[in-house]
Amino acid sequence: MRLKGIDPVLMMALVLVQLIGFLGVFSATYKDGISPLFLKQFLYTVLGWIMLIVITFTNFRMLYDMAPVIYMLNLFFLVLVPLFGKTVYGAKRWLDLGPFSLQPSEFMKFSLLLFITYILGHTKKSVSKESVILMLAFLIPAILTLKQPDLGTAISYGIILLSLLFFKGVRLRFFFALGFLLLVLSPLVWHFLKDYQRERIMAVIDPYADYAGSGYQLIQSVIAVGSGGIVGKGLLKGTQSHLLFLPEKHTDFIFSVIAEEGGFVLSLLLLSLYFLLIYRLITYGMRIYDGNQRLFLGGAVSLLLFQVFVNLMMTMGLMPVVGIPLPFVSFGGSSVLTFSMLLGVCFSIVREYRLKDIHFEEKL
Template sequence: MRLKGIDLTLLICLLMIQLIGLLGVFSATYKGSISPLFVKQVLYILFGWLIILALGRINFRILYDMATVIYMLNLFLLMLVPLFGKTVYGAKRWLDLGPLSIQPSEFMKFSLLLFSTYILGHMKKNLSKESVILLLAFIMPTLLTLKQPDLGTAVSYLVILLSLLFFKGVRIRFFIALGLSLLILSPILWHFLKDYQKERIIAVLDPYADYAGSGYQLIQSMIAIGSGSITGKGFLKGTQSHLLFLPEKHTDFIFSVIAEEWGFLLSFLLISLYFLFIYRLALYGMRLYDGTQRLFLGGAVSLILFQVFVNLMMTMGLAPVVGIPLPFVSFGGSSVLTFSLIIGVCFSILREYMQKDIRFEEQL
């Protein structure tokens, strides 16, 4: 469905995903009354929609030409984190800006996606000064993010880079060689992981080996999802979340709350909405003729798919706990606004495509 350059199917999918997320956040933060965290999440989403609608009306080329400035500003904020950042649960990832705290590493996903699209758009051959700039553009924020520490976000940067290289047309043998190299180097890379990161990876193989430690979150999440059955226990009736068995229930493990209280039916609907949203964006990506627009859309689809897949697998006990939020569902202003920026640029691209498509149809 289209209306004045807007794909209503995408808008409805996104709105429904967010409404389901708000149900989960409301329940996960409810303690006898509406939580300030829930109010914040509502405000984040409303502000996110302003960003989406505003960026959707701006020509993509304007945003594209601003890529370097946006990236450098974000990198500067990321460099401030080790100096002035706020530490929460042993991780220094946030900057306090008055009443708000922002996570520059989260916003870097958008900055890297836009800046990398810009660099690749100017790259004429694989080995060039642009390729060096692209490599440095990823290395700097990745090292800063790993230092926080935040392995999950750092891995998402790698996903952005690899997806853009794939859509740029880099040969498959490069990805095969990279995969083999990572496999060979895995013992060395394992040595550089922090102890808690190693424990989380091992916990996936046998979470009950350390029931009260590294396996606790996975076990409680699996219990919550399994106990939801077909229709769930009912709104605000989830025992794992409301009896405080499930940690991080309003952020990384929000899907566990939704599955426990609403069961398989709403969980399946949420996953289906994500699938339809991603599938429809991918369809547009395959129809675009502009290489840079296709790159950005492909990178956006890859990042959303990666985060949805990893988060769901994590809550089901099939992937390590790596701190990757569920897009537009998990609580968190930085995450909501980051993906709002990405979707806003996607809508800018789609609006331009639809207008050209309509004019083309009128000429027939």
């Protein structure tokens, strides 16, 4: 299998992000030896790379045509969750498949992105049967995910939909009108939020108001990030994580561990790698002429940027805790596999563009 057309910079950036993630998960789960969770994360990453490479060498048009089937299969698994799902910490989000668990709501990010790209590619008018299918394709998984409950993942579906509509060319007045509508309806939305969700929002405003409750996670995370200094305390030497002050340290709050043990230097390196990955995909998106490919790249970059931004703001106490993992860094097989597939499609689009460019130069 030839590697011609592969962008080495994108590959390098992804590998380095994952290596930093390995350090974080290794430290966060370490207890008198290497944790089974770390080994599981390693296996998920290997499987993710296999999927990424296979998809990279798959033509985008084939994946695009398969979008409805992929979406319906994922939706089927999502419907199974309330019936047969496993409950963890009061949330029923996982399907137990023996040695591992599957989180269909996480995979839906990829399926929804691909399917909405497909629908918009077949939409000719703003009001049509395609627009009805589009709203149903978004609302059904969003409602099912909110019922789990998983507000963060449901919001990410909204980001996918809005970003794709934006890149499709929907006028800005639509987004302004939607923002105004959400502002007007915010008291009603607040009423329907669960008690713990309201407490998490209030904790951002004043985490010390409920120090031992809703504010505890944010306070400990901010302490961990701030105590790392310039170069950090060193691997396995983070006091917040290894003295068990920081809950969920290997999942949503993995950046707190990285910042405490690797300091500003490692944190800046991780952010720079994310920036390089996102910037390079945006650059390709601006060059590609195929509307559907450009649309998928735009949605993928928006989702990646959203999750990185929200997770980092959350760990620094600037946003409520909403359960958004840091892509390729947080522990979680479903997240790793989802973003591996997502970037696999992006790399496939980039490879096709670069092969055409190389072929054009060879002809000259």
